[in-house]
Amino acid sequence: MTPESRAAEFDAADPLAGYRERFTLPEGVIYLDGNSLGALPKDTPAALTRVVESEWGEGLIRSWNSAGWFDMASRIGAKIAPLIGAAPHEVIACDSTSVNLFKLIAAALQMRPGRKVVLSEPGNFPTDLYMIAGLEAQGLAERRLADRDKLAQALDGDVALLMLTHAHYKTGALHDMVKLTRAAHEAGALVLWDLSHSTGALPVDLNGIGADFAVGCGYKYLCGGPGAPAFAFVAERHQADLQQPLTGWFGHAAPFAFSDDYAGAPGIDRLQCGTPPVLGLAALEVGVDLIAAIGVDRLYGKSQALSEFFLESVMAHDVHLELVSPPRSTDRGSQLSFRHPEAYAICQALIARGVIGDFRAPDVLRLGFAPAYLSFADIAAAARHLAEVLAWCEWQRPEFHQRAAVT
Amino acid sequence: MTPESRAAEFDAADPLAGYRERFTLPEGVIYLDGNSLGALPKDTPAALTRVVESEWGEGLIRSWNSAGWFDMASRIGAKIAPLIGAAPHEVIACDSTSVNLFKLIAAALQMRPGRKVVLSEPGNFPTDLYMIAGLEAQGLAERRLADRDKLAQALDGDVALLMLTHAHYKTGALHDMVKLTRAAHEAGALVLWDLSHSTGALPVDLNGIGADFAVGCGYKYLCGGPGAPAFAFVAERHQADLQQPLTGWFGHAAPFAFSDDYAGAPGIDRLQCGTPPVLGLAALEVGVDLIAAIGVDRLYGKSQALSEFFLESVMAHDVHLELVSPPRSTDRGSQLSFRHPEAYAICQALIARGVIGDFRAPDVLRLGFAPAYLSFADIAAAARHLAEVLAWCEWQRPEFHQRAAVT
Numbered sequence: 001m002t003p004e005s006r007a008a009e010f011d012a013a014d015p016l017a018g019y020r021e022r023f024t025l026p027e028g029v030i031y032l033d034g035n036s037l038g039a040l041p042k043d044t045p046a047a048l049t050r051v052v053e054s055e056w057g058e059g060l061i062r063s064w065n066s067a068g069w070f071d072m073a074s075r076i077g078a079k080i081a082p083l084i085g086a087a088p089h090e091v092i093a094c095d096s097t098s099v100n101l102f103k104l105i106a107a108a109l110q111m112r113p114g115r116k117v118v119l120s121e122p123g124n125f126p127t128d129l130y131m132i133a134g135l136e137a138q139g140l141a142e143r144r145l146a147d148r149d150k151l152a153q154a155l156d157g158d159v160a161l162l163m164l165t166h167a168h169y170k171t172g173a174l175h176d177m178v179k180l181t182r183a184a185h186e187a188g189a190l191v192l193w194d195l196s197h198s199t200g201a202l203p204v205d206l207n208g209i210g211a212d213f214a215v216g217c218g219y220k221y222l223c224g225g226p227g228a229p230a231f232a233f234v235a236e237r238h239q240a241d242l243q244q245p246l247t248g249w250f251g252h253a254a255p256f257a258f259s260d261d262y263a264g265a266p267g268i269d270r271l272q273c274g275t276p277p278v279l280g281l282a283a284l285e286v287g288v289d290l291i292a293a294i295g296v297d298r299l300y301g302k303s304q305a306l307s308e309f310f311l312e313s314v315m316a317h318d319v320h321l322e323l324v325s326p327p328r329s330t331d332r333g334s335q336l337s338f339r340h341p342e343a344y345a346i347c348q349a350l351i352a353r354g355v356i357g358d359f360r361a362p363d364v365l366r367l368g369f370a371p372a373y374l375s376f377a378d379i380a381a382a383a384r385h386l387a388e389v390l391a392w393c394e395w396q397r398p399e400f401h402q403r404a405a406v407t
Numbered sequence: 408m409t410p411e412s413r414a415a416e417f418d419a420a421d422p423l424a425g426y427r428e429r430f431t432l433p434e435g436v437i438y439l440d441g442n443s444l445g446a447l448p449k450d451t452p453a454a455l456t457r458v459v460e461s462e463w464g465e466g467l468i469r470s471w472n473s474a475g476w477f478d479m480a481s482r483i484g485a486k487i488a489p490l491i492g493a494a495p496h497e498v499i500a501c502d503s504t505s506v507n508l509f510k511l512i513a514a515a516l517q518m519r520p521g522r523k524v525v526l527s528e529p530g531n532f533p534t535d536l537y538m539i540a541g542l543e544a545q546g547l548a549e550r551r552l553a554d555r556d557k558l559a560q561a562l563d564g565d566v567a568l569l570m571l572t573h574a575h576y577k578t579g580a581l582h583d584m585v586k587l588t589r590a591a592h593e594a595g596a597l598v599l600w601d602l603s604h605s606t607g608a609l610p611v612d613l614n615g616i617g618a619d620f621a622v623g624c625g626y627k628y629l630c631g632g633p634g635a636p637a638f639a640f641v642a643e644r645h646q647a648d649l650q651q652p653l654t655g656w657f658g659h660a661a662p663f664a665f666s667d668d669y670a671g672a673p674g675i676d677r678l679q680c681g682t683p684p685v686l687g688l689a690a691l692e693v694g695v696d697l698i699a700a701i702g703v704d705r706l707y708g709k710s711q712a713l714s715e716f717f718l719e720s721v722m723a724h725d726v727h728l729e730l731v732s733p734p735r736s737t738d739r740g741s742q743l744s745f746r747h748p749e750a751y752a753i754c755q756a757l758i759a760r761g762v763i764g765d766f767r768a769p770d771v772l773r774l775g776f777a778p779a780y781l782s783f784a785d786i787a788a789a790a791r792h793l794a795e796v797l798a799w800c801e802w803q804r805p806e807f808h809q810r811a812a813v814t
Contacts, residue, residue, distance in 0.1 A: 029467070039464075044459060045460055052690070053447070055633075056444075057433070057446075058433045060440065062763070095503075096655065096681025098656065098682075110544070126659065126662070127656035129667050130655055130659060133654045134653055137650055137654075138513070145667070225685065226463055227685040227686070227688075230681070245545055246505065246509055247540045249534035255533070258577075258768050260529050262536070262537040273503060273505045273509075274506055274634075275504075279633070279635075280686050356469070361665050
């Protein structure tokens with residue numbers, strides 16, 4: 001039985017197959033990069049047209065009240081909450097992942113006076129590590145990196161915060177959130193989870209594991225559009241005392257009292273800073289609504305099935321690539337990454353064939369399996385393309401070695 | 408001669424009259440709140456549709472290169488630059504005004520070791536004052552407020568930064584940028600100008616006056632849409648040494664090298680933090696293109712003529728309200744503000760008649776004159792409505808005293 005026939009059977013039995021029609025997917029493209037930028041929900045253009053032409057164009061300033069712009073950040077946060085095991089009032093959609101990391105790292109440092117260390121692992125997503133640098137230059141933080149098997153040992157009395165990404169951006173390897181959260185708490189430290197590569201593809205139970213803080217991305221599996229607003233989670237028990245340094249007017253208890261003195265809003269709204277980006281939030285809301293309607297447990301099941309089927313299909317073509325993702329689907333996010341010295345050129349050769357994955361320096365080919373809109377037929381076809389690119393040494397063509405600005 | 412006949416003459420002679428057609432303005436509305444949320448340019452919906460349906464929907468991740476998403480922040484910054492007397496490489500469009508204030512306040516503090524005071528005035532726009540609070544709680548800053556006539560005296564050897572808003576949000580009163588910038592520099596302090604209520608309505612010459620830093624808003628006179636990205640200016644002479652604490656991956660010298668260590672980009676890009684908000688930037692670019700095409704000097708001329716004509720018109724109706732804006736048009740931004748104990752209800756009564764201004768607590772009625780799309784006929788009609796609301800005590804109706812969430 002060929003991978004293609006197997007795929008036909010899987011697609012026929014897939015309860016999520018119908019959701020593919022809810023997304024715009026370009027003709028001739030197999031999109032294995034939804035973990036970098038999620039596909040466009042078909043409802044998004046109309047939602048944006050309504051917000052732009054009717055709410056902005058006709059409603060103008062009145063729409064802050066009449067169109068609910070004022071509450072968008074917390075309304076969308078509440079919709080993200082069930083995807084990550086949070087209560088609705090514990091999540092807010094605002095700013096970028098990077099800016100939200102800054103707020104929460106700084107808040108954690110303020111909650112653990114006398115401790116300055118932020119512990120993470122080398123090779124964490126760059127912006128997570130970089131956001132410590134600014135606080136370090138201000139004399140407020142000290143970065144400590146430990147390999148993932150040495151993290152527990154590195155949790156000493158100087159550590160204010162353990163900050164990790166649940167699903168590793170490059171390999172997809174998952175951290176044991178339960179164990180690490182417990183270890184951090186036992187050491188007197190707080191925990192901040194970056195859920196950028198998890199949210200909308202695999203279930204997370206922030207309150208179940210007793211997490212303190214989390215952030216995540218709006219433009220990957222949540223399909224919020226390029227540069228979509230991000231989200232942040234603060235456990236209810238920390239909200240009353242939380243001090244974050246980006247004390248802008250939208251995080252004020254009474255923004256329109258126009259007083260000279262800052263007083264943080266009582267709940268999660270305290271995490272807001274400037275005026276909310278209404279257009280970006282409007283697009284994000286469509287993606288979140290759609291992903292939430294499908295449901296994260298079903299998405300996770302399909303995600304695992306897709307990646308397992310990809311591995312099975314490349315094996316059927318006798319392709320042997322070094323897998324840098326964990327071999328067991330329960331140990332990884334919704335992606336498979338392979339190491340090859342010519343990963344860049346292989347990625348370009350695949351793109352030329354319409355199979356869009358991505359390359360992560362220096363030598364990783366990363367293929368993401370967004371379960372909301374991929375079919376098993378996509379997977380079978382992608383595996384065949386990869387096999388041909390390798391078998392025919394197609395990646396050796398000079399045009400596949402030219403580097404673009406963003407790779 | 409009635410205000411209406413005078414208006415007809417002015418409109419006939421107005422070289423900018425034709426630009427009104429480039430904006431969507433709702434039927435039956437006279438919009439005097441473009442200083443809070445600028446009107447929708449008619450080209451914006453099509454631009455957003457292109458970005459959403461073609462660049463995101465069809466181009467997907469490839470659009471970071473092929474559609475120029477990667478350079479949007481600096482490209483739009485370069486277009487804003489001539490409006491504020493800056494060089495193209497000194498301005499970038501990113502984050503919110505609040506977040507940009509934080510970056511630049513913190514950067515200034517790092518450039519003046521031993522000095523912790525950020526000097527501003529009471530009653531400055533709230534978020535400007537609030538953004539000092541977060542740094543104060545971190546022990547990095549000390550806020551000092553002095554009334555505008557005492558600012559020069561308050562500039563002692565402890566002041567790291569003088570931070571002021573050029574055109575006051577509530578009264579429109581302008582600061583003397585030349586004199587205050589010089590005074591700050593003589594005291595060894597740096598200067599950060601908030602141009603939110605200036606950019607696109609009146610000329611500013613940042614390099615002519617030797618300013619160090621500036622920020623400004625994208626959703627007022629620049630017509631970038633609700634919650635549009637803001638902009639930031641750093642004088643070229645400070646760019647090489649600038650350290651700002653929001654050290655995200657898009658401010659890195661090589662974001663896609665994915666190294667563990669932060670190294671700031673060489674120029675203004677160092678001010679970026681997270682992934683740029685592409686949808687918001689796309690809308691902002693349309694507004695900036697249109698305002699730049701009209702030209703800030705012509706906009707300023709019309710802005711002055713509109714506010715002078717409003718004052719003349721209300722006088723013709725024998726309306727006597729306490730003007731809290733400076734009486735001379737050269738001393739104020741593109742707005743007129745009036746104090747009245749019933750300002751809130753008067754504002755509501757005007758809105759019920761289709762004249763949208765706004766209320767600023769506790770007792771100010773604020774009318775903004777966005778010169779790109781208002782006609783003199785609008786002004787004459789607005790003056791007549793105001794006269795009638797006052798003469799007939801229309802504001803006494805109970806429904807005009809109900810407060811909404813955002814006022």
